[in-house]
Amino acid sequence: MDRGGYRPPPPGPGRGYFGRGGVESPGPAYPHLRPGRDRAEERPPLSAGAERYPPPPPPPPQGQEAGRYHPCQEQPPPLPPHHLGLQPLEAGPQEQQQQQQRPFRDHPPPQHQPFPGRAAENGGPHRVDGPGPRQLHPADHGRGDPGGAFPHPGPSVAEARESILGVCRLTAELTALCRRLRQSVEDDAAWAETHREALELKEALEAELRPLTDAGYVAAVRRRLGRIETRRSRARRKKEELGLEGRERGERAAEREAGIDEWRAKRVRQVEEKKKERELKAAADSVLAEVRKKQADAKRILDILCALEKLRKLRKEAAARKAVHPPPSSDEIFQLHVEGLRKMIKKRSELYDAEERALRVMLEGEQEEERKRERENKLKKQREKLEEQQREVEFIMFGDPELPSNHPLRPFRQYYLQAEHSPHVLVQIRQEWDRYLVPEDHPDGSFVPHGWVFPVPPSHDTWATALGQSESW
Incomplete structure (x- = not known):
């Protein structure tokens, strides 16, 4: 009740x-x-x-x-x-x-x-x-009596379930007794005992069926079942929402982790590239230093040979003043040795010059690549800055571009941005705009205006009054 x-x-x-x-x-x-x-x-x-x-x-x-x-x-x-x-x-x-x-x-x-x-x-x-x-x-x-007992809360679902199970159990027992009655027709004592038990079961079954046949009782049980189903559906819906939020949270976390991993890998690659560049530059510098050292040694040897020739010439002059004249073969042998050393040093100097030029070209190439990379990074930063400014302007003018799937403005945004994803739509839109690329005096079309399009003057006094009121607002 x-x-x-x-x-x-x-x-x-x-x-x-x-x-x-x-x-x-x-x-x-x-x-x-x-x-x-x-x-x-x-x-x-x-x-x-x-x-x-x-x-x-x-x-x-x-x-x-x-x-x-x-x-x-x-x-x-x-x-x-x-x-x-x-x-x-x-x-x-x-x-x-x-x-x-x-x-x-x-x-x-x-x-x-x-x-x-x-x-x-x-x-x-x-x-x-x-x-x-x-x-x-x-x-x-x-209602208002503090000393009275609490009202009956009404039938519970468990009680109704027990009543229905009891009715089913009594029905099964009564069916079995009816079967026994049909089988024990010839035995009067057994039939009477079974008939008495069947009557008792019938009375118990009728007593169990009385509340189940009451419309108010059934309506109360149905209301309680409806409330239970509502609570369960609400809990199920809340669980689904929590699961969806958990999955979305996991996806966002996975995307964030993927972005972090990508950024970390990028930074590691950049550090490794810079390290390799430093190592290559250090190796090239060391090789270039060795080449320059060898060139300096060759130049010093040439200077030493020139000094030896001057020293021999001075000694020959000093010996001639003393009337000592060396044999001509010694001069020839000395010149042969000096010429051989000069040729060898010249070849080494040419080799060292070639190595120096190669190292210089390599270093200049690396420096050029580094300068090019710096220019690209600078241009990329400028482009990202311009894109960010463009996104801010679009957000101020048109709102958030990342609209949810159930947003009412999402179809309109997809319609106006469909040319960015489909070349056929881009060609169609361009063709529609090309129809207006006609001269001013063309009879079959009109050109795109170069400035603001001002409204035509009002054609009626009442409309002019309304326009004046709207402008005053």
Whole structure:
């Protein structure tokens, strides 16, 4: 049942309690409280086939009790079951036996005298102008009474499942008993025993089927199942969203890691290239230094040979003044040795010059490559800077270019940028623009204007007034 709907009390009249004023409240108002106790107790569960609706209120007192105040005279009568669209259920044999054992089954509970007060001293009954704090209408039970029990939360899915499983189990057992009845037609004793068991199972099955055939019970179970399905779908959708976010986060992390790895590899390549260049340059410098050293040695040897020739000439002159003349063969031998050394040094010098030129060319090539690389890096930085400025301008004018897939402006952006991805579209757009490449006086076309296109003057006074108002805004 719903929270504000009809809540049937347990069977049996007289389930009331003594209020604060000393008078007994009627049973239907608070069926979960027992006589003589001012506290709430748990409501006993209804057994299968028990009464679900309260018995009629007790008859008004007669005789001496007629002039005594009873709160039932001011309490509104409980709503009948047929007024709420409910049908009473027939009680089973066990429930009827329990009803016979209950006290005050056929008579109302004894009335208690109110506590003596000023009204009693003056000779009048102790009356209350309105219902007491606990003398509320049955419909208000569980709403504003702090001492009352909590309302029944309604049927649970587990209970409904157990009821359905119990019905299936009882149906299977009843089917087996019917089969036994058909098989034991000749044995009267066995047939009677089986028939009694079948009747008991039938009563139990009917008791289990009563709540399942109630439209309110089924609607409540369906509502609860709907809420459970809604929660599950929400949790499933949230899980999918979390999984999608996790996958997107992983993809972004993978892209970021790939970018970091690429940047690291690029930096490593750059460092290795610079290291190789330094090593090659150092090797070339060392080789060039050796070549220059050899050239210097060859030049020094030539200087030494020239000095030897001068020294021999001076010694010959000194010997001639002393009248000592060396043989002519010694001069020839000396000249032969000197000429041989000069030829060898000349060849070595030519070889060293060739090596020097080769090293210089290599160094100049490396320097040229380095200068070219620096120029390319500089141009690349300038181009990236221009592209960044262009992206900033496009972002300011047209918004973010990286639009999501479900963005409403994405089709328009794809339409205007389709020429960047398809050469056929580029040719078509260029052909459409080429139609306007005509002279000014061409009768079949018009040229693209070179400046701003100003609107034509208004053709109507009302339109001119509207244009003037828009310009004033």
